Amino acid sequence: MTTNAAVLEARDLSRTLDQPGGPKSLLRNIGFRLDQGQVLAVLGPSGAGKSTLLRMLNRLDEPTSGVVLLQGKDTRAMDPRALRRRIGMVMQQAYLFPGAAAANVRYGPAQHGIALQDSQVADLIQQVGMAGYEDRDVSTLSGGEAQRISIARALANQPEVLLLDEPTSALDDVSKQEIERLLATLVRERNMTCVWVTHDVAQARRVADLVLKLEAGGPSGFGSPQELLHA
Amino acid sequence: MLDLLFHTQMSLGLGQAAAVAVLAIIVAQFAASRGAKIGREIPLVLLRGIVQVLLVGFLIAAMLRGPWWTGIPVLVVMIFIAATIVRRRVPELPGAYTLSLLCMAAGAGGVLTVMTLLGIVEPKIIILIPVGSMVIAQNMNIQSLFLNRFLGEVRSHRGEIESALALGAAPERAVGPYLHASFHASLIPATDNLRSLGIVWIPGMMAGMVLSGTSPVYAALYQFVILSMIFIAGAVSCMTATYLVPRRIFTPQQQLRRLG
Numbered sequence: 001m002t003t004n005a006a007v008l009e010a011r012d013l014s015r016t017l018d019q020p021g022g023p024k025s026l027l028r029n030i031g032f033r034l035d036q037g038q039v040l041a042v043l044g045p046s047g048a049g050k051s052t053l054l055r056m057l058n059r060l061d062e063p064t065s066g067v068v069l070l071q072g073k074d075t076r077a078m079d080p081r082a083l084r085r086r087i088g089m090v091m092q093q094a095y096l097f098p099g100a101a102a103a104n105v106r107y108g109p110a111q112h113g114i115a116l117q118d119s120q121v122a123d124l125i126q127q128v129g130m131a132g133y134e135d136r137d138v139s140t141l142s143g144g145e146a147q148r149i150s151i152a153r154a155l156a157n158q159p160e161v162l163l164l165d166e167p168t169s170a171l172d173d174v175s176k177q178e179i180e181r182l183l184a185t186l187v188r189e190r191n192m193t194c195v196w197v198t199h200d201v202a203q204a205r206r207v208a209d210l211v212l213k214l215e216a217g218g219p220s221g222f223g224s225p226q227e228l229l230h231a
Numbered sequence: 232m233l234d235l236l237f238h239t240q241m242s243l244g245l246g247q248a249a250a251v252a253v254l255a256i257i258v259a260q261f262a263a264s265r266g267a268k269i270g271r272e273i274p275l276v277l278l279r280g281i282v283q284v285l286l287v288g289f290l291i292a293a294m295l296r297g298p299w300w301t302g303i304p305v306l307v308v309m310i311f312i313a314a315t316i317v318r319r320r321v322p323e324l325p326g327a328y329t330l331s332l333l334c335m336a337a338g339a340g341g342v343l344t345v346m347t348l349l350g351i352v353e354p355k356i357i358i359l360i361p362v363g364s365m366v367i368a369q370n371m372n373i374q375s376l377f378l379n380r381f382l383g384e385v386r387s388h389r390g391e392i393e394s395a396l397a398l399g400a401a402p403e404r405a406v407g408p409y410l411h412a413s414f415h416a417s418l419i420p421a422t423d424n425l426r427s428l429g430i431v432w433i434p435g436m437m438a439g440m441v442l443s444g445t446s447p448v449y450a451a452l453y454q455f456v457i458l459s460m461i462f463i464a465g466a467v468s469c470m471t472a473t474y475l476v477p478r479r480i481f482t483p484q485q486q487l488r489r490l491g
């Protein structure tokens with residue numbers, strides 16, 4: 001293993017859509033490097049391109065130009081499924097699959113031929129503060145509870161990088177705080193490298209080691225929270 | 232059925248058609264006066280319908296004098312036309328024409344071929360054309376239902392599908408539940424037709440056979456055969472679609488395309 005390769009690196013990433021009225025630039029010239037355990041907060045108003053950036057990192061969207069490197073390797077050369085196992089994602093909504101909480105947690109590993117044991121499932125569900133909820137039908141969960149299960153579902157793949165797309169912004173104030181604390185703790189405990197999209201400056205200040213500001217599809221600042229986020 | 236071309240019957244038929252058309256226009260006008268948006272196009276639709284069906288009648292009459300296999304190109308053309316109609320119902324699906332053409336060739340085409348080879352469908356124009364067109368028309372409806380439902384499910388479950396992809400699921404796996412749901416839903420009408428056959432309805436083909444002097448019991452059995460063929464053709468075409476359609480809605484990099 002080379003010591004100087006970043007865990008996750010983006011070089012000059014851009015995405016442009018071909019549209020009837022002419023090409024539309026969604027995002028351009030994005031670059032950053034994250035070392036093991038670093039949390040990058042991506043801040044910007046709605047429509048700035050934050051989700052587009054995250055989705056290019058796990059290749060749910062295709063970059064028009066630029067490269068994403070995972071542990072120094074070009075992600076375009078990887079099988080998208082293998083890449084996505086290594087880069088977990090939690091979205092604004094939980095989007096759980098109908099059925100029991102445990103089945104959701106088992107889903108990711110099952111896609112790669114791994115059957116989790118009951119004790120492993122119980123462990124993951126306990127780690128997101130939902131101990132004993134294995135058999136609960138997900139349609140009966142509250143928004144915050146569902147988001148916890150979706151976090152356990154993402155962690156089940158043991159990803160090296162975690163992408164969070166405004167994971168607390170669809171929740172009520174109490175759940176918002178709880179889920180933020182849960183995610184911050186899990187990320188620190190596991191020393192996970194993380195890209196955390198938020199439009200909440202205070203949240204970015206609490207969780208981030210680095211901050212990337214986006215405005216209308218372009219970078220408008222990259223650096224430490226101290227430099228970029230004055231109180 | 233030959234008698235349809237006898238002159239006395241011909242004029243009788245024209246009179247009957249005119250009477251029904253007038254009635255339909257009256258009903259449409261009435262509906263239009265109540266605000267329904269069907270009034271203006273109805274006369275045109277009726278005219279178009281009668282011209283089309285007359286042309287087919289003349290065509291079959293002409294073909295009856297030739298060898299039976301002239302029915303094959305006619306049915307093949309019908310499948311091509313059916314595919315254009317399916318494409319029109321799902322314009323947002325890339326490659327919908329080729330997809331539905333392949334599916335119906337496997338479904339309606341496959342079933343008709345096998346049934347003809349087995350002798351269940353007799354190789355005679357007078358059997359091949361009406362039975363074939365019924366199977367193809369119903370296959371077209373089932374195929375449209377399937378694709379329509381599937382695209383609707385995909386559109387309303389983007390979040391779940393992309394969540395599955397983000398967990399490393401194969402595209403076919405990510406849309407698996409929606410393929411199953413669409414498969415089931417699109418075959419409900421064909422299944423219900425079989426279930427209610429003879430109890431709720433006596434289908435047109437059977438009515439026609441009885442009217443033309445066939446034994447009602449034979450006509451009933453034959454109707455069962457046709458409805459079963461429609462079901463099999465539909466199931467085969469949707470199963471084929473189940474394999475082919477994921478490729479149309481995902482990119483080679485296993486990303487879900489934006490549809491319409």
Ligand SMILES: Nc1ncnc2c1ncn2[C@@H]1O[C@H](COP(=O)(O)OP(=O)(O)O)[C@@H](O)[C@H]1O
Pocket residue numbers: 017026044045046047048049050051052053489
């Ligand atoms: N496939 C697409 N087609 C058209 N516009 C898109 C598409 N994806 C994203 N956009 C547009 O790109 C911009 C950035 O979107 P997004 O990345 O979701 O922003 P954010 O997450 O910061 O709110 C928005 O204007 C959005 O409407």
Ligand SMILES: [Mg+2]
Pocket residue numbers: 050051052165
């Ligand atoms: Mg967003």
